[in-house]
Amino acid sequence: MVEAEFASFSDDAKWFYENFEAIQKKYSGKFVAVLKENENRLIEAESSFEMLLKKLKKKGIDPAKTFIEFVHKKGARIILY
């Protein structure tokens, strides 16, 4: 079960990056969670991270095992320091 959950999280991350352009067009500036339903991936999105967490918990989804990312706007420049 644990192995499967980790593999699923890793696959969701990979899928997110492979499909980033399409995701960015639709969800720019939002926090998104990648979910699965009948082998299909779908996105839950909110402008606020706290709202997204509440939404997931309400659906009985464990955020600790769910791939969640912020979708930066196109052209965003990221310097971590």
Next chain:
Amino acid sequence: MRIRLETDEFLMPSLIGTIRSKKYHIYGFVKFIVDTGSNYTDIGERDALRLNIPFNRIKKLEESTRLGGTKWNDYELKDVSLVVKDENGNRVELTFDSIGVRKCSKSKNVEMERAMEMPSIIGNDFLHKNKLALYHDPFRKVSYLERI
């Protein structure tokens, strides 16, 4: 031994692993950006909330970090491990003396939301302790950590 990394939307190398602490009942998956410009490894606030890390039970450090133009309060999480898979699918447990946990020092909603955008980071301290070298080719999108 090699650990394959993902290349994110900004072509940064990222490591996905399982964070676990029996003491604090923490168990979940985290994506870290491997940032050799950082001397410090920490869990960002977004991931801290996802993992339900109990800020009230862990030590708050006196020093603060500057990252992404924001000032952060730093906390210290001990008794924690990071488990990853190597390129052959074998389980590898990597160690920390402790790992930082970042919390925004601002109280305005806009600043707090901006803080949630920042990722968790693997820094040089972690690479040094675990004897890991980073190979990163953003053009071919091939990145991995290799044990020296």
